Structures are given as structure tokens and as C-alpha cells.
Amino acid sequence: MTTQQNDFSKWYIDTIQKADLMDYTPVRGCIAFKPDGYEIWEHIQEEMDRRFKETGHRNAYFPMLIPESFFQKEKDHIEGFSPELPWVTEAAGEKLEERLALRPTSETMIGHLYSNWIKSYRDLPILINQWANVFRWEKKTLPFIRTSEFLWQEGHTAHVDEEDARKETMQMLTIYKEVVEELLAIPVYDGQKTPSERFAGAIDTYSIEAMMKNGKAVQAGTSHYLGTKFAEAFDIKYLNKANQHEYVHTTSWGTSTRLIGSVIMVHGDEQGLILPPRIAPTQVVLIPVGPWKKNPEIMEKLDDIYAVLKKKGIRVRLDDSDQSPGFKFNEWELKGVPVRIELGPRDLENNQAMLKARDEDEKHAIDLNNIVSAIEEELTTMQTRLFDKARQFRDANAHTHIDTLTELLQHINTSKENGSIPGWVLAGWCGNDACEEKVKEETKYTSRNIPFHPPTTKTTCICCGNEAKHTVWFAQAY
């Protein structure tokens, strides 16, 4: 197997295939999500959906096909998305009068419908979310991270005024941050996107940004304040309390199956996946060891443990196949199962079992009398431990000491020579697109976001040296 160090991309692709998370398909850039990959998404969905509903949102479903004329109505939106659209031009043996796009996102279709659904301030806010497939026909694809078809949720809300809409935008970003940190054990920086990195058609875009183990950034979720731009394009007005027509203020926000890719790239190691317990399809694997077939008590005990764990809602597997223990250890480590329990005749004599946490080097003995609570405790502490490890890694590779483009170039070169990770760079920025563009051209680093809570504040622009208006995370990004 390729090592993470040598070739991170190849390690990633090898690992997700060997661990049975996905498969390629004959359709360019479209993957099949195999059960172990899809189940990670199901756990993400469950938690996100719970949080959305808790905050008053409801799910709906909108048509996937969007008439071409809808895109024309918001000019930034069509400019941003038209290069990536697949088109339906024929159906049931006939050429269509108007081309229909496979949705890349649903602001236009939903804007059209909201203009009928919203009449009065009493109808507001509208708080709707959709779980759906979307399409962006991109040149360079990478399983989970960037695919032609992917799965996501897109929230679309409409509000009486800017204040209410901005509150929503921030609320959803906070939910994203909490779910990604607590469920996926991925630390993120929340912040505002620079104008050049905004969603096509947004007034302001906010994001959470995560660092992968190769130092690259993944935008793990975005939340947009759209102002009245889509309301104007689609004529979404309401009658206010003073009986006057006003445009609604809208938001949209999304997270996608790229979170599956992120969790692999943040936690995985040379042995394969390391899955945070809360999203692992299998949380605990029980493996009989030694001459266990000669001693039926071993399997009886494991069956007992299995039944108790199962009853507690813990996702447990018992591997009593004929493979050798070593083979099984490798297999389940590759799949990233958080906790492995080994039980052999000698263990049973000592009334103990061996517990191995996927992310730790050593296994240790646990008392059979309280094995279930020991496993539960391990799952909880491992969840926190993975987050802490990821944060330590992120902080160690998110550099705050680089102040000029020359220093950045030097840093990148040194990293290359050392075989170390260049990581992220916190930099001052004057606010000019040109400076951002120059950084990108010379280093491939793009602005990730203007973090709400930067580790420190920068005073001069990394590019032009003038006064910095913002402190920005720059990084190579997926």
C-alpha cells in the first residue's frame, strides 16, 4: 500500500477502495457509495437533520431539473454555475423546447416557488431544507471530495429583513461547526469568505474550513446571506405589517458527501481508515484468538458481549470466520473500526479480554466483569481523543509566523525539501482581489476564510505590505 507520506492522493484512493467505501463507475466523475461509505453519510444526515428540525426547519423536495431560463434571472449565479452544468435536451423520444439543467443547487427553482408561497409577513420566515443529489460537471474529480454527482443538503430560508436572515446564516454555520467537530471529530475554523470566493449570487458567504493530513484545506460547509438578490430576480415579495410590499431576505446553506472524504483524510493513517466512533458503521469488533475453537466458552462469552452491546445500540460485529487473527486485525484496522476486543483461552482464565483502540499503539487488558462499560468509555474517550489529535495536527501546521509572499514561497520550498507539510498560513490582507490573486498565482494558496477567532491578528498585507484589513487563512484547497 502506498504511504500517506509518499503520495497522499494515492493513499486516499487506495484506502477508500480497499476499505470498501466506494467504487468507480463508467460515468465520468460519478462514484457508487458502497454501504460502508454511505452509512457514514447516514450518521451525518441523522445528526444534521435532528439539529435542523430542532431549530424549526422542515424538509421538502424540489424538482431536480431546472429550466435554462431560470438560471438567466440572476447573472452572478449563471456565470458561476453555467460552465459545470449537464443538460437534458431530449425526453421520451422528443427534443425539448427548453434545455433542462441537472441542478447544481436549487436557489432558482426554490426562488420561483417561494414567490408563490410567500404573500404576507405571516408566512415568514420560511425555513426549508432539502436532502438531494446535485451535479457539477467538473474537470478534475476525486471520490467524495469532488464528484460530478454528489449528495448534500441545501437549506433555503426567507426572512422579513436582513437582521433575521443574517441571524439564520450564522445559526446554520454554528450548527455545521458543532456537528463537524463533535460528530466527525474534525476541528474547523469558521469565518467569512473573501469576495472572490463567495457563492455565485451571495452577498456574504461564510464557511467552516478543515485541514487534511496533507495540509490541504477542505471547505466543509458554507452558509450564505443572499440579501434580496434572489428575491429581486424571482420577485419574492411579502406584504409587511404596514401593508407595503417588500422583498424578502434569503439565505442558503449546504454540506455534502465531501464530509465523508474529509473524515478519511483527517483521521486515517498508514494502516487505513480511523473512524470516529460516532460515525463508524462498525464501532466494535469482537475477535476470538488462540485455540478458541477448542474452547466453546470463548464463543459463548463473545456471544454474550455481542448481545449486550447490540442491545445498547452499539454497532458491533463478531468475526468468527476462519481467517487468522492477524488477517482479521489488519482487515478491521483498514476499515477503521474504533475498538477491537480479543478473547482467547488464556484471557478467559484471567477473566479478562484485550482491548485495542484503533488510534493507539498498545492494547490493554480489561476485566470481563465490566467489559461493556469499558468499551463504552473507550468509544467516548476515543471520540474526544481523535478531535484533540486532529486539532494538535492542525495547529502545528497552521502557521502564523509568515508575513510576506517571499517568506511564504520560502516556507513552501523548505517544506518541499524537508518532505514536510506546508500547511496553512495566517496572513494579513489589504482587501484587494489583486493581492489575493497574486498569492494564488505564485503559491497556489487561496484564501480559505477570514476566521472569526484567528489565533493572532495580522497588520500588513502578505502581498503588497500595505495595512491589512483582514486576517485570512490561506491554503492549498481541494
Place this chain on the structure above:
Amino acid sequence: MTTQQNDFSKWYIDTIQKADLMDYTPVRGCIAFKPDGYEIWEHIQEEMDRRFKETGHRNAYFPMLIPESFFQKEKDHIEGFSPELPWVTEAAGEKLEERLALRPTSETMIGHLYSNWIKSYRDLPILINQWANVFRWEKKTLPFIRTSEFLWQEGHTAHVDEEDARKETMQMLTIYKEVVEELLAIPVYDGQKTPSERFAGAIDTYSIEAMMKNGKAVQAGTSHYLGTKFAEAFDIKYLNKANQHEYVHTTSWGTSTRLIGSVIMVHGDEQGLILPPRIAPTQVVLIPVGPWKKNPEIMEKLDDIYAVLKKKGIRVRLDDSDQSPGFKFNEWELKGVPVRIELGPRDLENNQAMLKARDEDEKHAIDLNNIVSAIEEELTTMQTRLFDKARQFRDANAHTHIDTLTELLQHINTSKENGSIPGWVLAGWCGNDACEEKVKEETKYTSRNIPFHPPTTKTTCICCGNEAKHTVWFAQAY
């Protein structure tokens, strides 16, 4: 509002729009599922998904776009589906080399992938389900019941032999029957489809069939034994224990958002929807009545009840808007809320509230001291009561006394004259396609299924009078 009696279709369309379940969109045959409509689907999904997982199935996700060449591989399949396919022919500004169909169902894509995933008998059975959107570009559409895009689940399994695959086919049909009867309170006949009504590419198709309030049938779920037809078309082979290559036997099975339409058409009445408690987005609505604003105790009491019901996981709404009670009653009846609780000053004096079940004419007083258990009990009994009412209606309109085509035509004419519902007809069938076809031509009745448990057995073919091989439900169908 149009009455059910006068114009059932118009009643249906009016009701689902007024009750806020859906909206039309500018894309032909594609509807928007509004939150109250979509939530019914969410409750169906939750229960189905639980049952699928309980029986060892796992979810996955496959590409929506299917290369044209895939369809060519199974000739019955392409013949059945090609007239209804929408095609992507361009993407990202370029014409595609091969057209890509929007999936009408996924046997071909999944067949292609299974041929890679399955190597040995150890890999079998493969038990996978997918929740997805699918497309069938049909001429005549009806919201929920028949739309160009709809949502469904499609199970696709592969087995070592016919016996195991047939067991699976039947198991899933049974799950469909149970969920539709228990959750949606819709009685169904399970049985086998005649050859002419089989799924395109199946050896055998089984269905559950439900009767709408206008006597028409809806095919509410299907389960197919596909034999080795797709295995041969896509070369899905495994190495058996004797080290020989064998084709797998596959099944597929599906239910869709047409179940939402069915539940409306089975239970609704002139006042609007009647939703079975288990799938109602709002199960209980609390409404203050009389001069309640002068007596703060009313709202305090309702707030208490609300909090207790909420905590018990009951989906409750408190309507304290300024509308009149009469307006509110109509509104919530239209939306099909199972239980309405009214509380006014006089009720409070008598330590009681009024409970009105949506499907019953009279309201009755309930003691405030055990109002919560009274509500819970009503929700349970109403669920059963709705099923019983629907079964009585179905049985009264599923005729078993018609033995010839002449009698059937006469029955249809008499019904038309009486303004009564022609309903279903249990008929003998000799097994010839020609007889089935003739019944259809002369009466618009098609064979629904050959029920496993017919109310009685027929001995002569309804069309030719020869010996009947099967006893079949015939009906006009959606």
C-alpha cells in the same frame, strides 16, 4: 370545493394543494413536495428503512446517470423503459459521446457494479437498498401518483440460487404489505402480476394493490424475482463451493412517493385529508375556544398539555392565532390532523376538554386529569379504525359475483347510471394474454394481481369462458 362524488380527480388535486402538500412547477410533470407532503414520506421512509435494516439490508447510493449502452444489454428492460427516458446529451459546454439516461430504475447500473463486487459464494447474498429520485417521462401525470420525477427506494439483491432469491422477493413483499397496512392504514391484496403486467426484465413480479375511494386501484409496491436475466446480461457470476462459476439470482423491489397520494385517496373525505396518526405531520392540534383571551388559565392549561405531549414524542400544534375557532376547525380538518382538542372557559370549569377525532362526526368530553392518556388512546384506536373503515369500503367495492365480460360491462353501466363506484372485480382467467387484453379494451379494467388469498376462487375465464387457471383482481388502475 369540488366533492369527491362529483369529480374525484379534481377533489384530489384541490385537496392536496389546499392542504399544502405539494405545488406544481414549470417542469412538466415534476412537482414540489411541500413540508407537509414530504413529512408523510419521511415517516414512511423511517419505518421502511427500519424494516429493511432489521432484515439485513444496507443502504448505498448509485449514479443517477446511466449510459445508453447499459440499457441495451437486457432487451425486455430497454423495451419497457426506453419510451419514457429523459437524456443528458451535453455537459459543461460539450456534447457527450454517449447519451446518459436519467435512471428510471437501477438494475443496469447496479448489475454492472455487482459483476465486479461479487466473486465468491462468500460475497452472497448482497442485500442493498437505495433511496433515490427516479425519472419516467410519462404523458399523463398526476401529483404523487404518477410524476416525471419521483422519490422511491429500490432494493437490489443477489443470491446463490433461485430458492434464496425467491425467499427474498416474498419477504420484501410481506414487509411492504405490513408497512402499508399498519402505518398507512391501507388494506392491500398481495399477489402475483400476470405476465403482461410484469416489470420489464422480471421472471415474476409480485405486487400489493390498494383501492382508492373512487374504486380505482393503485399498485402500492412491487417485488421482482429477476432470475438470472440481469446476471446474464451483466455477467454477474460467483465461484460456488465446488469452485464452479455460476450466475447469481437477483431480485429488486420498490415503493415510492405514490404512497403519499394513495393515503390521501384512501382516507380523505369532503372536508379534506384524513391522515392516519402514525404518518400525520401534526397528530394533535390544541385550540382555545370561547372567550379564552379573558381567562389566562386556558392557555396555561393548553401550554401544559402541549409540553407533556411534546415530551412524549407526539407531534402537537397549539393554534393560538387570532382566527375564529370555526376557521381553525376547518383549516386543521382540511389538513387531516387526527385529533383536535378544544378548551374553553366552561370546559375548564367542568375540568374537561372536548376531543374531536377527524374521522368521526361527534366530539366528546374528556377529563382533564387524564387528557394525555385519552389522546394517546385515541391516536391508537383511530389508526385501527381507519384501517377497518378502509377495509370495509374495499370489501364492499371488490366484487366477487361477476363471471362474464357481459356481466362486467353491465355492472360498469349500472354503476355509471347509479353514480356508484364500479370498483374491483374478482374474475377467473384462462391464462391467455388475449383474454386479458380484450377485457382491457372493452372495459378499461386491467389485471391487478393474482391474489395469494382471494375471497373466493373462480373456475371459468371471464372472457372466453374456458377453464380458469387463475383468479385475478381486475380494476381500473392509476
